[in-house]
Amino acid sequence: MRRLLHLSTLPIASLVLLRLSTYRSVYSTQQLTSLVRSSKSEWKTFLNLTNTSNIKVRTTATKSKLNHTQAIADAFKKGLNISYDSSSPPSSPSLLFHIRNDHNKITLSVSTSSSPLYSRPFRTVSVDSGKSPLRGNIASYMCLKTLNKDVKFLxxxxxxxxxxxxxxxxxxxxxxxxxxxxxxxxxxxxxxGVEGSVCELLKGENLEDIKIVGFDRDRGVVEAAKRNAERAGVADLVEFREGVISDLRNEWGEKGVIVSNPPWGKRLDGGGKDLRNLYGRTGEVLRKEFKGWGIGMLTERRLWAQMKVKETSEEERFSYAGVKPSFIRGII
Structure with a gap:
């Protein structure tokens, strides 16, 4: 349990699975149902398998005789031999099973969470309407790659x-x-009780207190960011201010990093000229005010080039929001 909880609390995680069983040479739904019936007693020691309304199943099939994903899911549920119980409280925890059939070998796993781990309950869904909201695990990855014990400001x-x-x-x-x-x-x-030990384990990440400040030109978005920080339980660690890039000044000193997801992509690019100008102006301000700071941005290479900032590592590509932006790091 401790290891599963630790993995599930990693901020960059999208999905954590516990493998339950592996079945080889499965060619029919009847065979799968029989295999599930014979092995489910092992899972019942820690999984609540009394109510099918609490169970979700996701299946994939690749180069297998049994390749109909819904038939696989139905055979699995039949093997559990449970039925819908309307008296079960709707708040009962859900079980999300993942079934992978690859070359007739079925791997059955259960997820530690029924919703994607990259989702963030604190986020206001509508605040970024029409923009490009950043997935929580990608934002965490950006922080992990740029923060260290020597960084004092973000x-x-x-x-x-x-x-x-x-x-x-x-x-x-x-x-x-x-x-x-x-x-x-x-x-x-x-x-x-394992939560305390996992907290102690996380302390090994060796990050000191960091001053964290965010800016946005939209007052409504800034207020929403403050509410999000409140819901996330970190409002006292993060400061948000209204402001445009042209007015940004370095009031913090030398040891810091710029970490950001600036506008990019076709939805936010009015033909390209506006964003090129924005990145050009951003580069001017950063070179003047933040010389020597580290920088990490999720953007497109053509836009990064407009800033004229020295790159210090190979770009890391993501498939996100219909395009493939890069996370690029450098020194200003």
Whole structure:
């Protein structure tokens, strides 16, 4: 349980699975149903298998005789031999099973969470309407790649709803991650005592207190970012201000990083000229005010080039929002 909880609290995680069984040479639904019936007693020691309304199944099939994903899911549920119970409280934890059939070998796993781990309950869904909101695990990855014990300040000049800044705050306040709602906490035998030991384990990440400041030109977005930080439990660690890039000044000193997800992509690019100008102006301000700072941005290479900032590592590509932006790091 401790290892599963630790993995599930990693901010960059999207999915954590516990493997339950592996079945080889499965060629029919009847065979799968029989295999599930014979092995489910092992899982019942910690999984609540009394109500099918609490069970979700996701299946994939590759180069297998049994390749109809819905038929696989139905055969699995039939093997569990449970039925819908309307008296079960709707708040009961859900179980999300993943079934992978690859070359007739079926791997059955259960997820520690029924919702993607990159989702962030604190986020206001509508605040970034029409923009490009950043997934929480990508924002966390950006922070992990740029923060270290020598960094004293993190500034995001295009903070939007606060994703990068809030994820940095969550990295500092580790108990927020451990207290996250996870379906695995409803499993039989879950010991809440492991949360304290996981907190101690997370302290090994060796990050000192960091001043975190985010800016956005939209007052409404700034207020929403503040509310998001409140819901995330890090409002006292993060500061949000209204401001445009042209007015940004370095009031913090030398040891810091710029970490940001500035506008990019076709939806935010009015033909290309506006964003090229924005990045050009951003580069001018950063070179003047933040010389010697580190920088990490999720953007497109053509736009990064407009800033004329020295790159220090190979770009890392993501498939996101219909395009493939790069996370690029450098020294200003």
């Amino acid at each position: 500034v995001d000049p295009f903070c939007g709803s606060g994703g990068v800044c809030i994820e940095a705050g969550v990295m500092l306040r580790k108990e927020v991650r451990v207290k996250r709602d996870l379906e695995m906490k409803g499993w039989r035998g879950y010991d809440y």
